[in-house]
Amino acid sequence: MIRTITLAVFLCIVSLVPTKADETITVKLDNDTHKQQIIELSCCNIFLDMKDDVNGIIRIHLDLENRQENKEILLFNNGYGEKSLKKMRPAAIVYDKYFGGTKKRRVIEPCRGLGSDFRIAPSDRENIMMLTGYETVMTCRLPIYIAEYKPRSFFRRQRYTLMEKLVVELNIEVTLKPDSTYWQLHDEYTALIGELEHTVFCTNKRHTPSLEEQKAAYRQKIETCLARIDRELTRHHWPRTDARYKLHMELQDKLKQIDLTAREGDCGQHKATHRCRYCNLSLRQIYHRLDDHYQTIYSSTDRQTTKEKLIREVRALYFCAIDRHRQAEWRANxxxxxxxxxYNRINRF
Known part of the structure; x- marks a missing residue:
C-alpha cells in the first residue's frame, strides 16, 4: 500500500516537471524599428508587442490567436489534476482516450504568467499575458492544449476534450537603443571635438579676447551637454546595467575629459613668437615622440584608454610643430x- 501511494505521488510530480519544448523559437526585438513580431504556428499565431519601457522596465504584450476552424485552445494558470478538470464550470474538461500519460494521474502543466485560465475559440485572439523585467533576454514557456468542444446534450453537460499538447518556448532577445536625444548629444560632442582640433586658445597677453573669454563658449557647450545628460538620466531612471545608461555615462565621461588647456598656445598673430615646453625640440625629435606614442597605442590591448592618456601631449607636440609653419624650418623640412x-593615424584610433 505504501509503495502504491509513493508511486502515485512520484507520477504526479513527474507530470508537473516541464518537458522539452516542441517548438523553441528565438525572437529579436528592439525599442526602435522592431517592436513587434508575429510567430505563425500550425494551430495558432503568437503576437509580441514591445511597449515603450518605463524606468528601464521592459514590457512585452503577448497575444495568442487560434487559427483552427473547429478546435479550441486552452491555457491554464494552475496545475489541475483530472478530478479538478472534470469539476470545472461551466464546462468539464477531460482527456481524449489517446492522450499520453497515465490515466487518472495526469496533471496539467500551468503556464507561468497567466492571470487566469484561457479558452480561445476558433479565429479568436486574446491578450494572455504581459512579460516584464529589466533583463534583455527573456524566456516564456507556453503549454498549449488543443481541445474539442462538445455542447451540452440531454445525457451530458458541455465539455472540452483535450486532444493534444503543444509546448512553445520563446527566447526573446531585446536590444534597447538610445533615442534621438542621445544622438543629438553625441553629434554635438563630435562637432565640439572637431572644432577643437583646429582651435588654438591664444595665451599671448596681446590677444583679444582674453584666454578665459576664448574658452568660455566651449566651456558653456560642455556644461550644457552635461546638464542635458543629467536630465536624461533623471527622467528615465535606467538601471546601471541598462545599455542606454552606459552609453550616456560614457558620453558624460568623454565630455568631462575634454582638456581645453591642451589647446593653449600662441596664435602667431602677435609680435611674440610661439613658445611652449616643446619648442626646444627639433621637428625630427617631435616626429620621433609622436611615432613612439603611435606605437604605444597600436600595441596596446586597450587602444582607446591608452590614447586618452597620451592625446594631450600628442596634440601639444603637433601644434608646436605646425605653429612653426611660417618658418622655413617647417615649410621645407x-x-x-x-x-x-x-598625428592623423593617432586620431583615427
Whole structure:
C-alpha cells in the first residue's frame, strides 16, 4: 500500500516537471524599428508587442490567436489534476482516450504568467499575458492544449476534450537603443571635438579676447551637454546595467575629459613668437615622440584608454610643430609630412 501511494505521488510530480519544448523559437526585438513580431504556428499565431519601457522596465504584450476552424485552445494558470478538470464550470474538461500519460494521474502543466485560465475559440485572439523585467533576454514557456468542444446534450453537460499538447518556448532577445536625444548629444560632442582640433586658445597677453573669454563658449557647450545628460538620466531612471545608461555615462565621461588647456598656445598673430615646453625640440625629435606614442597605442590591448592618456601631449607636440609653419624650418623640412601622418593615424584610433 505504501509503495502504491509513493508511486502515485512520484507520477504526479513527474507530470508537473516541464518537458522539452516542441517548438523553441528565438525572437529579436528592439525599442526602435522592431517592436513587434508575429510567430505563425500550425494551430495558432503568437503576437509580441514591445511597449515603450518605463524606468528601464521592459514590457512585452503577448497575444495568442487560434487559427483552427473547429478546435479550441486552452491555457491554464494552475496545475489541475483530472478530478479538478472534470469539476470545472461551466464546462468539464477531460482527456481524449489517446492522450499520453497515465490515466487518472495526469496533471496539467500551468503556464507561468497567466492571470487566469484561457479558452480561445476558433479565429479568436486574446491578450494572455504581459512579460516584464529589466533583463534583455527573456524566456516564456507556453503549454498549449488543443481541445474539442462538445455542447451540452440531454445525457451530458458541455465539455472540452483535450486532444493534444503543444509546448512553445520563446527566447526573446531585446536590444534597447538610445533615442534621438542621445544622438543629438553625441553629434554635438563630435562637432565640439572637431572644432577643437583646429582651435588654438591664444595665451599671448596681446590677444583679444582674453584666454578665459576664448574658452568660455566651449566651456558653456560642455556644461550644457552635461546638464542635458543629467536630465536624461533623471527622467528615465535606467538601471546601471541598462545599455542606454552606459552609453550616456560614457558620453558624460568623454565630455568631462575634454582638456581645453591642451589647446593653449600662441596664435602667431602677435609680435611674440610661439613658445611652449616643446619648442626646444627639433621637428625630427617631435616626429620621433609622436611615432613612439603611435606605437604605444597600436600595441596596446586597450587602444582607446591608452590614447586618452597620451592625446594631450600628442596634440601639444603637433601644434608646436605646425605653429612653426611660417618658418622655413617647417615649410621645407622632410619631417613635415611624417608629423602630419603620425598625428592623423593617432586620431583615427
Amino acid at each position: 622632410d619631417y613635415k609630412a611624417k608629423i602630419i601622418d603620425r
